[in-house]
Amino acid sequence: MKIIGTMFVILTLLGLAGCAATAPPSELVFARAAYQHVSTGQAQQLVPAEVRKAQQALALAEASFKEEPKSFMTRDLAYIAGRKAHLAEALAVTAAGNAATAAAKISLEATQAEIAKTAQVNLAASEQLNKEKSDQLAIEQTARREADVRAAAAQADLVKLAGAREDARGLVLTLSGSVLFASNRSELLPAARERLNQVTTALLATKDRRLTVEGFTDSQGSAEHNMDLSQRRADAVRSYIVSRGYASNLVMASGMGETRPVADNASSEGRANNRRVEIIVDRPVVQR
Missing domain, CATH: 1.20.120 (Four Helix Bundle (Hemerythrin (Met), subunit A))
Structure with missing residues (x-):
């Protein structure tokens, strides 16, 4: 019962x-x-x-x-x-x-053996899990250190290649428009591709960071024309960077026209300085 x-x-x-x-x-x-x-x-x-x-x-x-x-x-x-x-x-x-005493003893010994076996299995599993966690942490720490080294080297290269400077937005690279494009055109010159190859190679070391490509013109011509030209030039540089392997969803392009001049448009030298493309590399996100 x-x-x-x-x-x-x-x-x-x-x-x-x-x-x-x-x-x-x-x-x-x-x-x-x-x-x-x-x-x-x-x-x-x-x-x-x-x-x-x-x-x-x-x-x-x-x-x-x-x-x-x-x-x-x-x-x-x-x-x-x-x-x-x-x-x-x-x-x-x-x-x-x-x-019977004999039956009880057999049952007891079998039960104790099962308990001991299970305890050993659990202990081994726990030790293996701790080892795997420790190994994974070491791998992640090594990867972060290597990424930091690559990013620092890339930033040093960018400073040499494009006179990079830091501002509130991040690292700003300035490329002369006369090096990149023919007058009033938005197609990249052969020399521009060589220059952008060097810049993009350095940028790829920071490919987890967002880029903003901004095109600028001088004040000659209508504001509407200059805005359109600067946008097409920014798009051309963006497309080239993406074609070299940078993630397209991390690269934006904006035409700024004749806004934000860096020199006086009254002189030819000043206008040449204002015809430029800037690439802004966002500041890295601090890992917590």
Whole structure:
């Protein structure tokens, strides 16, 4: 009758588990049923210490299920709790003389071996996980250091190539319009491609940072024409940078026309300085 009663409790708990939002694993369902049976039977009086061990093991399994319901650790802890409950029941039977001494000893040894085996497996898994985490952290730290070195070298190259300067927006590279384009044109000159090759090679070392390409003209001609020309020139430089491997979604182009002159448009030298393309490299995001 005890066996029938135990099976009824187990089947009832399995049915309830199927309706829960997060169903407990079968090991936990059986552990709950096994503890319910042993805690209400003769074991509570005969071997209370073993019942407490089963209760503590079940509490650990329940806590693990609450935190990580689908983990192997939950299943292992539940399995151990079930085995402890069965062990308590076996010891109670032995103490009451309801089972042969030899059978109880075999059951006890088997249960202890299972518990020891599971504990060894869990320990090995925990050590392996800690090692993998440590190795991954070392790899990430090395990668960050290497990226910092490449970025610093790239910035030094950009300063040499394009007279880069820092402002509130980031690193600003200035390329003369006369080097990049023929008068009143937006097609890149052959010499411009060679220059942009050097600049883009350095930029690729910082390819996780956003770029803004801004085109500028002098004040000669209508403002509308200058705005259109500066936009086409900015687009041409952007397209070339993207064609060299920079992510297109990280590069924007804007035509600024004759706005923001850096020199007086009254002289030819001043107008030449104002005809330019600027590439702004955003400041890197600080990793926390």
